[in-house]
Amino acid sequence: MKKRFLVYFLIVVAIYVIVTVLMKIGVIDDYIKLNLFLIMLNIILGVSLNLINGITGQFSLGHAGFMAIGAYTTAVLTTLEKPLPFYLTVLIGGLLAMLCGLLIGLPVLRLRGDYLAIATLGFGEIIRVIIQNIDYLGGASGISDIPQGIDWTGYFIITVITVVVILNIINSSFGRAMIAIREDEIAAEAMGINTTLYKVLAFMIGAFFAGIAGSVYSGSFGFIQPDMFNFFKSIDILVIVVLGGLGSISGSIISAIVLTIISALLQNYPEVRMILYSLILIVIMLFRPQGLLGTKEIKLSKIIPMLGGDR
């Protein structure tokens, strides 16, 4: 247990150190850095939606709405006369999104499947339309010139925290309760699991991290507009999750990386960019119907056998 923890820890630190050094010597330029940010944002969004869709099996299409809440919270609070510290606004953004998750989750999570999808889609859109009509929030033109409050180190730490927290939840009795709901709600209830509670909990935690992603976005990209958080953004996040493999956190991470890189590479082909992108989506799904990793996780113990450990 201890040994494995140490190895993971060292790997994470190593990644951080290597990337930081590469940035210092200019191998990683600002363009790559920006795309690294996008990758990390997509990881946070994908992993958090995976908790709702993949682990708990609740078909949510409203993730962009939660992201919007975080994004606007930070945008507003860091542009006040007396701005709040950036990281405090990130926390507030996450918490507000979580609160919304609670308010939305309680009534709608009794719906199932596509009915739930429509209801969450609806709530995502409601959030967006409301923001769009609040002049204080810039209405349709959004908020620009948001101070930059976060750089590579902050991004990295927040991403690692998100992944670790969600993994730790999944690999606990609470995570197993959520998975049981996905597998068979009636059986889960019969085994003593308060399904409503855990559905709402998963929804709130997912919303929390989506809010954080929104905050971080505001604090690094400097401009937000309600449009950015529409239904299609939710679809984009869903694609990350399904492509990586429903329920697989490492899958979401890999798929966030792959999709972001593909998108960046396709910038060179303006005319056919989206055609290629759509074909890639289709082809990946045809060859890996369960997603890149299925429901499996990449585990160190499989790569480095001497670490042993359980399965």
Add this chain to the structure above:
Amino acid sequence: MLKVNGIDVYYGAIQALFSVSLEVQKGEIVTLIGANGAGKSTLLKTISGLIRPRTGSIYFEDTDITKKSSMEIVKLGISHVPEGRRVFPEMTVLENLELGAYLRKDKQGIKEDLKKVFERFPRLYERKNQLAGTLSGGEQQMLAIGRALMSRPKLLLLDEPSMGLAPILVTEIFKIIKEINSQGTTILLIEQNAHMALSIADRAYVIETGKIVLSGDAKEIAANPEVKKAYLGG
């Protein structure tokens, strides 16, 4: 009439049947007994074309049906009553029966057969407009058999028709099987209730983890001490 020659069947990487051979003569009742997961249902599914064997061949009345689709196999006269009844739950009893005759074009013949099924299962006639999903287990079993008969099969494959039924219905179902057979339909029957199955069958096969280990006259098999111990409860 039916000849299965050394088939190997896989589910993905898992092999479920190992070089299984089996024969059914016209007019017979043949039963297949074996423990859970031995591969009985798999064999029936392979015969009716739901799964394909990797090697080996299956002949029905001298036609090679190994690579034929379910549709063609049904057309040739094989009907399969699957494990767990599999009636169409949101259709009425009547619609279920009509679907049994899906490939037939002789309206008059269908009408006659429908009448015959209702005569055999008066209970179904009473419930002909009820949705199949709301029938009780026994009624669903009758419907599944009736539906299979609607295609006028030469060979009827039955997969555990007595599962989950009340004792009184078990007796009833076996009676019906016997009757259908005596009217000219050949039957291949799978049963956990080996006792009953052996008592109505002409011949029997015993299957263990995907391999046929024993075959012969039903009476002889029933008397075999090994079989007695393993399948008849001592």
Add this chain to the structure above:
Amino acid sequence: ASKTIKIGVNLELSQAVAQYGQKELEGLKLAIDEINQKGGVGGKKIELVILDNKSDKTEAQNVATRLAVREKVLAILGPATSGATKSAAVAATKYKVPIISPSATDDTVTVDERTGKTKAYVFRTCFNDSFQGNVMANFALKTLKAKSAAIIYDASSDYSKGLFKNFKQTFTKGGGKIVAEEAFAKGEQDFSSILTKIRDKKPDVIFAPVYYDEAGLIIKQARELGMNMPILGGDGFDDPKVVEKAGKKFANNVFFSAHYSSQDTDSKVQEFINKFKKKYNTEPNAFAALGYDLGYFIADALKRANLKFDSIAKDRERLKTAIENTKNFVGVTGIVNINKNHNAEKSAVIIELKNGVQMFKQKLNP
């Protein structure tokens, strides 16, 4: 030093608003081809590095960053829309590379929202929303003698909301009354319910700051509901499709502000229209004209910039200064002066549709 001058293009070429970006690119390419054929700028040809931002604001910043850091362009042309431009502006400021939008009309594109300071590297070559909104409000009040107006706008578009806001301000200040404010969202095709609502309010005019797709539908559906009052719009109306969609018999009593009039007898305008038709086999619209002007605009600035090709950062500064000093640049869409807020001061025209034909009505200077 290289043989070409690299200029980046960051436009909406796919997805939601590709129709604007694609048209601008057509105009822009036409202009740059002409310039290069005539020998380019100072003996060097202009090389466009064209990237698609897929109508996505994040991607607009991503593309701008790439053009600035990787492709090492001297300046970036585009994006077309205000939101994408504001997002790309973050990169422009960070990497000190000038960006020029041909059509981002939101007032705050070139100035910092909070400090009110001009963004050093952000420019545009079109007039902004407040100008157009004022122009149309004054036109309604003074020329049409309207006392009341209803507004239909796209709540998801900053362009539409910007015009709406400014029209309302000027119109009410001038003693007019806004009797209805109705919103819809992009992609809407059916306006009958809001029109029915407006019909009851009997306004003297309808102001619809929308793009041509919606404009045609609004005119048609209003007339079908028996509403014959004047319908006013902004430059979004300036496309032949408006008439095609509304139908000739309905395209009456419609007035809009535009960058130029295709009826303008000015040789520059007619020449452009002919060249465009020749190359692309369709009529140009306002976006195409704006894209075309942008090509000559950047060439003009490059000529005056005294580029030394010693360091890209220094050349960018020189180019920026040259853009800031643009005076009396003559384009198809009018004469452009860049003011201290990096906005283009240019004239607008008001066009009337009569039986589907564009008629020049008025010319208005800033």
Add this chain to the structure above:
Amino acid sequence: MLKIKNVTVNFGGIVALNNVNIDVEKGSIIGLIGPNGAGKTTVFNVISGIYNPNTGKVEFSNYDITYKKTYQVSTLGISRTFQNIRLFRELSVLDNVKISFHKNVGYNLFDAILRTKRFLKEEAENHKKAEELLKIFNLYDKRYELAKNLPYGEQRKLEIVRALATSPRLLLLDEPAAGMNPQETQELKNLIRFIKDKFDLTILLIEHDMSVVMDICEKIYVLDYGEVIAVGAPEDVKNNPRVIEAYLGEGDLEFA
């Protein structure tokens, strides 16, 4: 221990249970039999809170559980298996069992996120407990198999293990022997007796296999058309003419 009092359940027009009274004494094994569609499973569903009765009352240890939610019923100490197997199919055998420990878990969400000592200790304990349970049922060797890949009979057994893992006082088994051959059924009977003693259980059992019911039940309730038509010791029920007519039939086949 469990008292079902005058319970009636309607589905639209169908009366699934009509004024049913059932009494389960602590420490006993009670059988519930009756023709298909008689309402046996419905009784289980009412007890476990999946359906609410239209009228009547269910008491457990003198505590009214009529309108309790399913998970609350489980928390109070009643666990069940399902007639149509409802395992968590895509999960390992071990995880199927561990899920059932959830209601007794003592750490909270923050312990889990921060991996505190308390969390680690309890997880290790649960792991051990699950393995021990599986050993009893001879499923230990298959603990890492996915539940869906087990043969039918073992799936039924796993359902029982999973129910046991919630540490119930009352266990409801719905046709545990369905789809098993006589040999397997025999083993199952022994197993049920064994766990009853080992875990100090009370058991209510639905089964169509008379050899099971007659051998291990102390008392049998017979349902027909939603009504209790007979109650009593196995021998009495077996010879009750109403039960024979409605359910048992005239015994063996007499053809050939």
Add this chain to the structure above:
Amino acid sequence: MTTFIQQLINGITLGSVYALIALGYTMVYGIIKLINFAHGDVFMVGAYIAFLCVTYLKLGLLPALIISMIFCALLGMLIEKFAYKPLRNSPRISALITAIGVSLFLENLMQLLMGADSRVFPRLVNEKNYHLFHGKVVVNSKQIYLLIITVLLMLLLNFIVKNTKIGKAMRAVSQDMDAARLMGINVDTTISYTFAIGSALAAAGGVLVGLYYNTINPLMGVLPGLKAFIAAVFGGIGIIPGAMLGGFSLGVIETLVSGYGSSMYKDAVAFALLILILILKPSGLLGKNIKEKV
């Protein structure tokens, strides 16, 4: 009052458009439980094919409509074969992603081939306005056509599914694919037919909508597609009359909200109402709330 009637007419017209697309959506869903996100884009392709037939081949409305329906039927079958069939045994949501892929593909291919700019659909039918209540209520002849055609198609589709042999096969396939095979039903062909019919319907919808609004563009299917999906779910997904009812409800709700409330919040209020109704009726307007038999 007259305003209300006018608004109701507006709403029903808009609802017809939603319903028309929702029918195909629900039909495909009913059989293979797939949210066919590309449906809205087949609708767009249908409009373009008719547009091409009319403007370049100078065909009349009817031949253009028929060609477009046949073309889209084939397109639908092709999409099913290549993008959905290989995923039939995979999680439902995987096919949803390929559906999104197909949708993006069709949109962007059309943008590439025909340009992103919108096209004007030629006027092919004579329009007539009927003035009721002293001219206070206007009904357009196209609105009447649209409504009648939608209702007729719904009835036709319902008849096909309920009463014909192929319809029965479709229902059998939707309830139990393997059991359907055992009845001798060719499952692949049946699903193919379903897509063909659904896509032909979408094409008809595209042509009608193109005619009604006389404008088409490569993204015209996105919003109506989304709305139709919502309408189909709202009516009880998989239920044919439900799709129509859902479409009309959505159209009327949207119209009344913007007509009597605030148009700014139209979508938000419409969604809120939908969610409220769904919470009260969790399987849609016509969906039977079948409690799973345990």
